[in-house]
Amino acid sequence: DAGVIQSPRHEVTEMGQEVTLRCKPISGHNSLFWYRQTMMRGLELLIYFNNNVPIDDSGMPEDRFSAKMPNASFSTLKIQPSEPRDSAVYFCASSLQGQRGEAFFGQGTRLTVV
Amino acid sequence: GEDVEQSLFLSVREGDSSVINCTYTDSSSTYLYWYKQEPGAGLQLLTYIFSNMDMKQDQRLTVLLNKKDKHLSLRIADTQTGDSAIYFCAESTNTGNQFYFGTGTSLTVIP
DSSP states (O other), X not given: OOOOEEEOSEEEEOTTOOEEEEEEOOTTOOEEEEEEXXXXXXXXXXXXXXXXXXXXXXXXXXXXXXXXXXXXXEEXXXXXXXXXXXXXXXXXXXXXXXXXXXXXXXXXXXXXXX | OOOEEEOSEEEEETTSOEEEEEEEOOTTEXXXXXXXXXXXXXXXXXXXXXXXXXXXXXXXXXXXXXXXXXXXXXXXXXXXXXXXXXXXXXXXXXXXXXEEEOOOEEEEEEO
């Protein structure tokens, strides 16, 4: 397996624009996580899905953020409208619940909102 | 949510041992993990320990778990410049497939 695949790797957008980040988890994994990493706040869990169902979205900063998982092989994180303070590296991770369960991370999307 | 605490920075000289510490609050943790993040990359699992173990050794890495004090440490023997990275402590619990990460410790190895 190619691992967790995120796209794009880098995104630069203007304030107010919509941004969509994409993630393809490892085949067969049933849990998917979205994290945000900044220098100030470190690694923060935004939301996680289990069997395509959102289980905990308490980390989503505000209503401008939304995440979907329409099927087991794809998830999106959308920010609308984007703001400069959303600039961060966004990581997607997947895991197989019931096993040792460690999370496998994608390479991340570096988002810059100007 | 659960708290996982780490110190932010650590500097060591090449060849010395590094010890990175972590404390956590959830006593129902099942597994505890150490992840490594190199510059510009995602997090990669370095090692893990099951909560009923006290110690795990893997080549230059030694993980110590004090369950009573909820304290986890990662010792890197003979630290090399390639070990410079951010190290994250994480736990997963029985209450759900949830991972709680610390803020990460940035290890700098001085040649």
